[in-house]
Amino acid sequence: MKLLQDRVGSITGASRGIGRATALEAARQGARLILIARSREGLEETAHQVENEGGVRPQIIVCDVADESSLKTAFREMHGYTKQLDFLVNNAGILRDAVIGMISTKQILEVLHTNLISLIQIMQFAARIMMGAKSGSIVNIASIIGRSGNEGQVVYGASKAGVIGATKSAARELAPHGIRVNAVAPGVIATSMIANIPESKKEELLGSIKMNRLGQPEEVAKIICVLASDYSSYVTGQILGVDGGMWL
Numbered sequence: 001m002k003l004l005q006d007r008v009g010s011i012t013g014a015s016r017g018i019g020r021a022t023a024l025e026a027a028r029q030g031a032r033l034i035l036i037a038r039s040r041e042g043l044e045e046t047a048h049q050v051e052n053e054g055g056v057r058p059q060i061i062v063c064d065v066a067d068e069s070s071l072k073t074a075f076r077e078m079h080g081y082t083k084q085l086d087f088l089v090n091n092a093g094i095l096r097d098a099v100i101g102m103i104s105t106k107q108i109l110e111v112l113h114t115n116l117i118s119l120i121q122i123m124q125f126a127a128r129i130m131m132g133a134k135s136g137s138i139v140n141i142a143s144i145i146g147r148s149g150n151e152g153q154v155v156y157g158a159s160k161a162g163v164i165g166a167t168k169s170a171a172r173e174l175a176p177h178g179i180r181v182n183a184v185a186p187g188v189i190a191t192s193m194i195a196n197i198p199e200s201k202k203e204e205l206l207g208s209i210k211m212n213r214l215g216q217p218e219e220v221a222k223i224i225c226v227l228a229s230d231y232s233s234y235v236t237g238q239i240l241g242v243d244g245g246m247w248l
């Protein structure tokens, strides 16, 4: 029996990186998927890869999660596809590094809307469906930066610390309804998000990772799938570091 056999799940930010790796792993584990991101091309490519591996072709929804009306349309579309939602992976996120004196209000709002506000709104939507079934699992993607902070990442750090707070509060609130809420806090993962980090900074980061290598999106995806599945049936409100020992 596969980990997510016949489960229906939605993954945001599934057009590349950790979200795409999660879609592929969840499909391998038997899930049927609804994938969300802004890039139709990226989503089509993820869906194509799932199908190529023998998975059920995912539904795709093009949506800017930072835009409330786009998000509402996406919820309606999702309702049209399914009344069942066994798991949600809240993964869409952006990084906009800037030292504190240089952050514009526009940047602050962009990061908070994408990384935190939408995540809460999507949890609300999912929780309503999951409450009806009295079961479900929500996995939010936080970051090691939400715990440790980092220079140049005041807003990103605030958004990810917010994800951790939202995860713990939602876990308390939704446990009586049979819904588990956990978060994964990746360290430094080799995706396009970190592509622009200068080599010298990457060397410095490697020095702080006890396993002395970057993580791969697939290594985060596997943990997300365990948290989405019944293999973690007695786990809620947890923030699980996937960071090669960076947070030790």
Ligand SMILES: NC(=O)c1ccc[n+]([C@@H]2O[C@H](COP(=O)([O-])OP(=O)(O)OC[C@H]3O[C@@H](n4cnc5c(N)ncnc54)[C@H](OP(=O)(O)O)[C@@H]3O)[C@@H](O)[C@H]2O)c1
Pocket: 012, 013, 014, 015, 016, 017, 018, 019, 036, 037, 038, 039, 040, 042, 063, 064, 065, 066, 067, 091, 092, 093, 094, 114, 141, 142, 143, 144, 185, 186, 187, 188, 189, 190, 191, 192, 193, 194
């Ligand atoms: N890579 C790391 O080292 C690392 C470390 C800690 C935490 N994380 C977190 O892991 C998550 C995934 O990151 P990643 O490394 O896979 O980054 P990535 O390769 O840049 O992927 C980000 C994903 O989020 C989607 N997204 C961004 N803004 C969106 C919006 N407004 N509406 C809908 N979708 C949006 C992107 O799709 P579109 O552009 O197509 O919309 C893309 O699919 C993020 O939450 C990130 O903060 C990453």
